[in-house]
Amino acid sequence: MNCPAHPARRSDQTRAQIMKAFTRLVFAHGFESVSVKKVVEEAQLARSTFYEHFSDKxxxxxxxxxxxxxxxxxxxxxxxxxxxxxxxxxxxxxxxxxxxxxxxxxxxxxxxxxxxxxxxxxxxxxxxxxxxxxxxxxxxxxxxxxxxxxxxxxxxxxxxxxxxxxxxxxxxxxxxxxxxxxx
Structure with a gap:
């Protein structure tokens, strides 16, 4: 049986995943073209997960x-x-x-x-x-x-x-x- 990842570590990993997806989008399309919707799609996360970590782009x-x-x-x-x-x-x-x-x-x-x-x-x-x-x-x-x-x-x-x-x-x-x- 596998133990779940430590909650703080998992939270840090999710934040990093969001930031990495965001960075890719900004460098590809520019800040103005990036939306929260595009970030969550790129990060393959739920929109609610994004808002658990960040308030906006x-x-x-x-x-x-x-x-x-x-x-x-x-x-x-x-x-x-x-x-x-x-x-x-x-x-x-x-x-x-x-x-x-x-x-x-x-x-x-x-x-x-x-x-x-x-x-x-x-x-x-x-x-x-x-x-x-x-x-x-x-x-x-x-x-x-x-x-x-x-x-x-x-x-x-x-x-x-x-x-x-x-x-x-x-x-x-x-x-x-x-x-x-x-x-």
Missing amino acids: EDVLRACMTRIFAVVADCIASDQPPGRLVEVLEHLWSNRRLTDAIFSGQARKVLSRNQTDLIESRLKTIGPQGPLPSRLAAIHLAEAQLSLVESWLRGHAHAAPDDLAAALHRSSRASALALLGAD
């Missing part, structure tokens, strides 16, 4: 992007660059043909809001709020980070991933400290 996009862009957001939190930053940038570069899928239209707006949320939570760990509300500072930092990465991926100027990582970290950290009024 934007929620899935946030979950997918957080795995990558949380590392970029970590640039503001420490004097040392995040350990996986170069790896993340290399991954993005190797998949740059898919830049439009996440850096245009509604997907870009979701990515921006998600990056802002990630950064805002990190700003609170650095120190007290500076002259700007933390949300406004987080929006500024998120847009600066995303614009730098997007411009690089679109080939507006070339930089090696390790050079971009160093610049992204230095500029993000310095801007965060300046916006908080820290010395």
Whole structure:
């Protein structure tokens, strides 16, 4: 007799299955063309199963992007660059043909809001709020980070991933400290 999989592990597997199906569809057809119906068909799951794990397709996009862009957001939190930053940038570069899928239209707006949320939570760990509300500072930092990465991926100027990582970290950290009024 086989024991059922651990509920938490099964839940993680289902979330991963949904995210994988979603990613395939977004890269094939674009974010705007993807619907929850198409995701559940691609994942071969019931619609109710989707809603047990995600509220909508934007929620899935946030979950997918957080795995990558949380590392970029970590640039503001420490004097040392995040350990996986170069790896993340290399991954993005190797998949740059898919830049439009996440850096245009509604997907870009979701990515921006998600990056802002990630950064805002990190700003609170650095120190007290500076002259700007933390949300406004987080929006500024998120847009600066995303614009730098997007411009690089679109080939507006070339930089090696390790050079971009160093610049992204230095500029993000310095801007965060300046916006908080820290010395």
